[in-house]
Amino acid sequence: MTEQQVMTRHRGISNHRNIGSHRASSSHKALYGRWIDELWAGHRIAEELVAPDFVGHWPTRDVHGPAELQKIIDTTRGALRELMFVVEVGPFVDDDMVAARWIATGSGPNGPTRLTGNDILRVANGKVVEYWAGISPG
Numbered sequence: 001m002t003e004q005q006v007m008t009r010h011r012g013i014s015n016h017r018n019i020g021s022h023r024a025s026s027s028h029k030a031l032y033g034r035w036i037d038e039l040w041a042g043h044r045i046a047e048e049l050v051a052p053d054f055v056g057h058w059p060t061r062d063v064h065g066p067a068e069l070q071k072i073i074d075t076t077r078g079a080l081r082e083l084m085f086v087v088e089v090g091p092f093v094d095d096d097m098v099a100a101r102w103i104a105t106g107s108g109p110n111g112p113t114r115l116t117g118n119d120i121l122r123v124a125n126g127k128v129v130e131y132w133a134g135i136s137p138g
Contacts, residue, residue, distance in 0.1 A: 025093040028123050032091040032098045035121065035128065040085055042077050046070040049128055056131040080106030080113055088116075096123050114138055 031049065039045055046066035056063035056072070063069050077083050083106035090100030097120065104115040115135055122130040 024095075027126065028093045028096075028098045029091050031123060031126070031128065032100060032119075032121065036085050036087060036100070036102065036119075040073060040077075040083070042073070042083075044070060046073070050131075051124065051127040051129045054127075054129055054131070056133065058133050059135065080104075080108050082107050091119075097121070098123060 034045070034049055039049055046069045050066050050069055052065060054063075054065055054069060056069055058072070063072050083104060085102050085104045088101045088103055090098075092099045099118065099120045101116070101118050104117065106113050115137060117136065118134040120132040121128045
């Protein structure tokens with residue numbers, strides 16, 4: 001398949017899959033809102049938001065399933081007291097993908113901590129099935 005055929009095929013799939021995307025876009029944005037505002041605020045709702053076969057890709061490791069996800073959130077919240085997130089850009093929805101940029105602040109063992117990050121989530125059947133995190137200090 002030539003590059004032109006791939007691009008044409010991709011555009012055709014994109015255009016077809018975006019039919020009725022307003023509803024999906026709204027539900028995906030609502031799911032991301034719960035992800036950042038409830039799950040990362042410490043509510044124990046990983047099983048509600050992510051699929052049983054969820055895979056989260058952090059810079060240093062992968063996390064599998066709702067229980068491991070909840071554990072990493074609990075560990076993070078334990079290390080950074082008063083952890084709060086503010087979504088700076090997005091969320092943006094394209095088909096089954098959601099992306100956003102956030103700023104997090106909290107209090108770590110060495111004082112105030114500030115992180116910036118980018119989330120990319122893949123959604124299927126109303127749940128997060130895959131997640132990629134990009135996190136930086138500052």
